[in-house]
Amino acid sequence: MLPLRDLQLRFFGAVSRGGPIDAGLRAVVREHGTLGAAARIEIYADMYRARLVDVLREDFPRVCALLGDETFAAVAERYLARHPSRQPSVRHLGHRFAGHLAVENLPHPFLADLAHLEWARVEVFDAPDPEPLRLADLAAIAPADWPALTLRPIAACRIVSSAWPVHEIWATAGDGDARRAWPAVPTRIRVWREEWSVSHAAMGAIEAAAFGVLQRGVPFAEICAAAEAGREPDAAAREVGALLMRWLEDGLLARRQAP
């Protein structure tokens, strides 16, 4: 007879690692009908792989489309072997999947970054509800207070950086064209949720620089300085004004807490 702890450790090992089942574990499983002990344990091992690969397939549908079902399943099983779930909710299963793809020898160099984008969308989907800043909130701010004004992005927002245009690859992942050799294009993408809708958009160089500063929660004057970057002050101011309007329209800025 195996103590409960020992039994669970052996059973979990057999189910999660696959391969031959140790004799000690087989000996404590009752045989009945046409199914032997090993076959009965194997049912659980099959369920483990099938269920968790399915979860990853749902969270990374475009990576799966590009790899094909069979290759994706093989990659996912290697991921599960290296990174078994450590959270009670299966929602977190894929949080290291993009990093794992980076060390796999895969046919497309951009797959890890595409997975980063897909995971950012998963994270934003159930992030804390945004309470976005609106134009009327800003209208109430006195001009003299603007330089010291601190803006922050909403919590349901992520930035994905890539050497490839993964937003374009994401959009075409369902068709064969996405498997072509994409040219390397440094890309920064913001991913955010407006009410219940998750969106993403590539940012130009000025927006990326300004948004990077915004994420640090610094005064508005520093955001303007980041956008200026050697350009005429008037042009930079117009650019920042346009960015601010875009961020407000997209609901990207968090409403300020009352003092």
Add this chain to the structure above:
Amino acid sequence: MAIAVPYLGHGVGLRPVHFPRLWDGTAAVDWFEAIAENFMVAGGRPLAALDRARGQAPLALHGVSLSIGSTDPLDEAYLRRLRGLAARVEPAWLSDHLCWSGVGGHYAHDLLPLPFTEEALRHVVGRVVAVQERLGRQILLENVSSYLTFAHSTLAEWEFLGAVAEQADCGILLDVNNVHVSAVNHGFAAERYLAGLPSDRVAQIHLAGHTDMGAYLFDTHDGPVIDPVWDLYRVALQRFGRVSTLVEWDDHIPELDVVCAEADQARAVEAEVLGAVHAATA
């Protein structure tokens, strides 16, 4: 002391695929059962949907990750989140499974079988007592479908489940389909299982479909309830009386009308059986 939960009638599982029909107000639902872990998140559409459903009908929370039989320490962070969710939606009751789901800090996200031994009984009873203290309420534990049993078990599954419920003072969520599946897989009489449970502990019933794999039955929850399970439900009603019932669908989930029609079928079976019981008693 017995389990104290209300009778709510015949509920349906809260599934995103049904949200449009649920929100347009054309479907009548006695109560919802929501998978707790799907809503243990910071925000977004899931929580908003849960709040909306709660505004329409009573709701029960059904967990899948409590891992009550695991020999790992209880996951205190998980219990805090579960307690927080329960405070938010005030469920009619809260349930999980009599199984273990992980060990050594890792999770299988599956309902793994326990040996039915005195050691496991002491272990599970202690953990149920601790969980009920943390949550500030009684919980229900559901019997799971299983594909193996352990040679060193000294108790029948129903004896183990009944003893856990009595000793830890918790309730039982009786999954009639799981009883049928395990009875076929392990060669015991399903009626004996029902007869061996303490009748004042059964607070909810699950019905579901399964798949016949030839050598064994597989608990898939992806098809209609089959006749032998409806028959066993009749036996359960005769033994336990009126118990809130839900037909579970986890895969290939049909239109809400189909799910509600199955709930109505369960309602009709209940009327048929309990009407007969009352007539016999009169």
